[in-house]
Amino acid sequence: MNRALSIRSNKNGSSSSAAPRHGFSLSSLRGTVQPELSKKLYKLIKSENHLIQSHEAAGKERLSIASQLSDWGEATNDDTISDISDKIGVLLSELGEQEDLYAHNIDDSRAILKTIRNTEKSVQPSRDNKAKIADEIAKLKAKEPESAKLVTLEQELVRAEAENLVAEAQLTNVTRQKLKEAYATEFAATIERAEKQIILARHGRRLLNLIDDTPVVPGDMRAPYEYTNQARQILNDAEDDLRDWQPELEDVPSSARLENNLMPSSGSHQQTVDDSVGDETMIHADPEQSRISSGTSVTTGQVGHGYAPSETGTAGTTMNVA
């Protein structure tokens, strides 16, 4: 584990060298057309796409290997190898399916990050406008301090500052809620893949124990294979375990109750944790429990309203413009 307890690239140059070339060459090019504010997240979202593709490819390979193993086993003309290799193949192909499901779940997390990026993108003009007006005022004051236009500009500036205050509030509201939601989703997906693949791998090892690998001498006949039923039972067990699988996650409650205008909904501060989780089976883990990661039910954060630029506004919000 990274002992520095930080991987910020200015603290840790090696981490940037871990970036695959294709990831950067492409992203950095496209990134340049993005406003400064959303550039970093834009690139990160691109990289997540490469990550997703890698896991999809791994899933495909697994499926291919699974059927190749089964076919090879059949060709050995050894009943034991033929049956076990076919059933190992079944487990491997499910392992591949889980890898593919994981890729799709990361894609959901990626979509949530996009809502942050889109808000960043929309906030940039507001910042620019405020700066532009302040700049004009400074220039004009220097050139013709008595200009009547200064009054108009000052009024424009106050409006621009008010608009920007709203934009910045929307940005911090979306950023905190969606970052929490995106990674709660991604970590939940990591745990799901892991727990299901553990089920498959453990039953796989049980299957291997049905192979009698006691060596024979030339001319000896192998004892006939008699574990067909046990082997099938192991597959049934694996299937049952997968069907019975339940997510057990530490709750990641959200206090975010955002209106479409990305402002707090009335009463969001009185909201209790229970309201915030759309999961009936939820149990709350106390810190001790969570420490030993025997967590509770799956929660990947509240799915808030997506960002809706058309509805941006200060309607129903109080303002403390200094």
Place this chain on the structure above:
Amino acid sequence: MNRALSIRSNKNGSSSSAAPRHGFSLSSLRGTVQPELSKKLYKLIKSENHLIQSHEAAGKERLSIASQLSDWGEATNDDTISDISDKIGVLLSELGEQEDLYAHNIDDSRAILKTIRNTEKSVQPSRDNKAKIADEIAKLKAKEPESAKLVTLEQELVRAEAENLVAEAQLTNVTRQKLKEAYATEFAATIERAEKQIILARHGRRLLNLIDDTPVVPGDMRAPYEYTNQARQILNDAEDDLRDWQPELEDVPSSARLENNLMPSSGSHQQTVDDSVGDETMIHADPEQSRISSGTSVTTGQVGHGYAPSETGTAGTTMNVA
């Protein structure tokens, strides 16, 4: 899960379509220079190579995303986002390291499969030779039944059959032992990646709970961030849990005690399971335990002697040539 309980391609056409093109185009070309007997495994081993590359690529992307997330968080100028994103990044980079370790462990399993393939390759000539001589005899009997050469050929055939009996015994001995060993290794690696990534993901969700995503109204100040110590403690917890991690696997014992000539070592039939496992910490799981996959210590099969063609022979083996 595949309800057919078999993925043999002649039963399940779809599984072959899951094969990525690059995997086949290459393999099938090279495969043609392989003797028939080792062609299938040759291709499978090639596909395993693509699988390994996919997981390596995923690991690299994770490391890249981890540092990008940390850098993005720093740029938000939000102490909460900055600290949590950096620490999430640390967990993500470890997640990537585990993905990379997994790729290397699959490579070990792949190397074990190669020993089967090499034996298959070496057995082919013995089968061909036997068939060739039998063929010659048949032809000669038809042409000149009185030929004195028939006697010589009959003697050659007996020798060829004896040699082939040994070769086939070596093949079945190696195939069963190494198949068991290769997949015990691969399943153990799958479980290790899964259990370690679960640790990281669960602590990651704890980190997310340090983000206060209560929405603010324009002009509001965020409460100052005060979870620096808790966040660091979560990283320490994750690090401790990874350090304390121990493999707990159902034992996959091997009864194979092969000499370099791939024949049973003397007394291998009296051998008890306990002898067969090179793992002091091994405890035996009873079938019930294994069913609920609360297994015992890690065992990936006995690492037998590699295949040594130069030492092939019948030395020290009994023969029952019919």
